[in-house]
Amino acid sequence: MNLLAPIALIGRNTMGILAAIGRIAIFFVQTLSHIVRPPFYFKEFGHALLTIGYFSLPVVGLTTFFTGGALALQIYAGGARFNAESVVPSIVAIGMARELGPVLGGLMVAARVASSIAAEIGTMKVTEQIDALVTLSTHPMKYLTVPRVLAATIAVPFLIAVGDSIGIMGGYIVGVSRLDFNAAVYLHNTIGFLESWDVVSGLIKGAVFGFIVALMGCYYGMNSERGAQGVGHATKSAVVAASILILASNYLLTELFFSA
Amino acid sequence: MITLDNVHKAFGANKVLQGVNLSIPRGESMVIIGGSGTGKSVALKSILGLVTPDSGTITVDGQDVTHVERDAFLARFGMLFQGGALFDSLTVWQNVGFRLLRGSLKRPMDEAREIAIEKLRRVGLKPEVADQFPAELSGGMQKRVGLARAIAAEPEIIFFDEPTTGLDPIMSGVINELIREIVVEMGATAMTITHDMSSVRAIADKVAMLHDGVIQWTGPVGDMDDSGNPYLDQFIHGRAEGPIEAVR
DSSP: OTTHHHHHHHHHHHHHHHHHHHHHHHHHHHHHHHTSSOOOOHHHHHHHHHTTTTGGGGHHHHHHHHHHHHHHHHHHHHHTTOOOOGGGHHHHHHHHHIIIIHHHHHHHHHIIHHHHHHHHHHHHHHHHHHHHHHHHHHHHHIIHHHHHHHHHHHHHHHHHHHHHHHHHHHHHHHHHTTOOEEEEEEHHHHHOOHHHHHHHHHHHHHHHHHHHHHHHHHHHHHHHOOOHHHHHHHHHHHHHHHHHHHHHHHHHHHHHHHOO | OOEEEEEEEEEEEEEEEEEEEEEEOOTOOEEEEEOTTSSSHHHHHHHSSOOOSSEEEEEETEEEEEEEEOHHHHHHHHHTTTTTOOOOOOOOOHTGGGSSSSSSEEEEHHHHHHHHHHHHTTOOOOOGGGGGGGGGOHHHHHHHHHHHHHTOOOOSSEEEEEETOOHHHHHHHHHHHHHHHHHHTTTTTEEEEEEEEEHHHHHHEEEEEETTEEEEEEEGGGGGOOOOOOOHHHHHHHOOSSOOOOOO
16 A cells, blocks of 8 residues: 555645635636626526525524524523523524524525525536527626625525514513513513624624525536536535535624624 | 637547547538537537637637637527527527527517517427426427527527437427528528438538547538448448447
8 A cells, every 4th residue: 555645635635625715716706707797687686586585584584583582591591590591682682683693594595595506507507508598698607696696695684684583583482481571671671782783793794694605506506517416416515615604704704893 | 611720629638629620611501420429519619619629720700719709709609409408497488589688689578579489480389389488398399499599599600419319200300301491591501410310411511520539521411421431431321340439
């Protein structure tokens, strides 16, 4: 056995990862350059807005509702150790607006939207529909990528805003019905301690996560290999990459927004 | 006139085109034949810029295809893809009128729909299919829709990629006849790639045989049977024995 084989393997994998990062970076720059140059396909943008935004509402709403409820129970149980049960409303509100709303909303959109975009574009690629677009004088980046990326960047903050509200409502329902909070006090503490930056920072995160989700879906779809297996692999890779990038960028944004 | 001059293209270690030279005069119907994986599609896609050759020159009416304004250049072409490549999310008429609904050839929607329906009629489809989705159509109907889309903007040059693959012999004959009629009627330059010999005889003015990355023979379709070229003879007679290795 060649003693250098493990080193060569590490080298090959490292080069592979660096090459993938480079390709995604080029795709990112190309997307930005096409966003600011005509033609614009408004109908495709409207359709993407509906598919990515409106149709993701149930899954984001359900996720944040149950998370808000669970969060209230956890904070109540944890707070009881320090006689600090009264912080439940404010911590639920801040936690949902700053972290859980954007991150869980982003991850659910990644699961639902990145997979769907990658599968759709990947299938278009393997059935030569992307080539057909080119022969019909239509740039695939402009027709497929730009509307989806723009729509996701705009729609996800709205989804997060709705998700935050539903999550806080989940905490409120659990707080009032299970933890014996006074409804008026719970609402007063929720609103009183929540600052506008808590909400705005979450919405900015939502915009970044939306961009990431659509970009990964489009990138892996456009680079899908031949056949059903290729499309399946592209779909899986899009969801995995989008999820990891969401969590990594969430840390960086939190560091940027809230580090002392 | 479309000219390929010493065109090379490799995918990794696989050298697909190894010096292809070919000329297609204006208004002529050229059919490129050859076995699967011999680079016919790559040659065709290189002309359209879907594949970038490693070396060599491709010109259309003297203009290097790598130095043209893409939209205006592509507006001269129509293409029928092997599997139709119809857009699943659009109705049949929106597929046919795709080019007429956006870009430099944009028309009002009513006019685009009217033209699309007229083109559907031209390929033997009733106006009722206009509002259906491609998935609701049979393979033969999808080919016809693809053909209607290829001719919708009255292109000067039409490419046909395996136009009869996956069709029964009768439907293949119908598609071949349609292609021949349309090409003659429009006076278009046509380039077809196929390994269906009935298509070759129905569509071609001239034939080129591609094997081992180069054009092994080219000439009028009438000379094909007496070419004396061993590659062409083996291919058109479907013999296992000959210079083309048949993998068993």
